[in-house]
Amino acid sequence: MELEAAQALGQYAGAGLAAIGSGLAAIGVGNVAGNFLSGALRNPSAANAQTATLFIGIAFAEALGIFAFLVSLLLMFAI
């Protein structure tokens, strides 16, 4: 295989693999939101005070997905 073709192949395959990370982050965000909801339905009076914690948890879980997305963008456009 030519060197450039191999490089392009690696670039696109790597970008696709990195995109898996975004999907995995979605699982994490779903876990956070789902557990919040199941907790909130058991004790609705305590739920309002915890919305800030919910968003912080979602933000931390989401950040890693965004990193994966960024890696795939870098592979596609920057290298």
Next chain:
Amino acid sequence: MAEEVHTEGALDAHTGGPDHGEGGLSFHPMDQFIVRPIFGENGDPVHWYTVTNATVWMALAVLCVLGLFVLGTRGRAIVPGRIQSIAELAYGFVYKMVEDVTGRDAVKFFPYIFTLFLFILFANTLALLPMSFSTTSHIAVTAVLALAVFLTVTIVGFVKNGTKFLGLFWVSSAPLVLRPILAVIELISYFVRPVSHSIRLAGNIMAGHAVLKVFAGFAAIAAIAPVSILAITAIYGLEVLVAFIQAYVFTILTCVYLKDALHPSH
């Protein structure tokens, strides 16, 4: 900063430049993030004083914030009008957030946090206008905001607590054997904060706008045009939500980091 922004835009330009030539609507979804000088040709050099679309839209965001609060506080009516109640709502929302998350003694940082929130909120929302430029999609812009927060937190932490601030990295509730390992992890997580803080905002906004443009590209194909237009409408609604939530998340994380600086006991 303008030069950084320019190189980032140029980066997109040389790989996936505009794909003109074959009629119809064909463009690259990342083209919207290219920083261009407002006056003069497209390829002109960008200096720190050059007026680019990025600086224009940032200035517009600042003007909108100013307008909202100058008009909102002019009447000072007991029964607030439309603009005044929006201003009061925003003020009360952020004030309560600072008080709840950081504590009462952090209220002196409220002006800074409120400014951050309003600037990001208005920059995100203005970016949703058609043909506008999304300033917060550039890591150069958000990195400056996040680094300012990081420096503020570090300096406030050391000024307030002196060397006790280093106790943030020395988890005294953990077993003694684990503490050095935890210290390394805490140190890494402390210094990754500005990176994740800035990339979260930029990545979310960039991803959303790129998706909008991808579906706009599908709209040129007659067979799937209705589906694509429906999808654009739905995603646009989601983006309005994201614009607010990302401003909220950026602000609340600033509050959390400030809490660490003011009360570093682990």
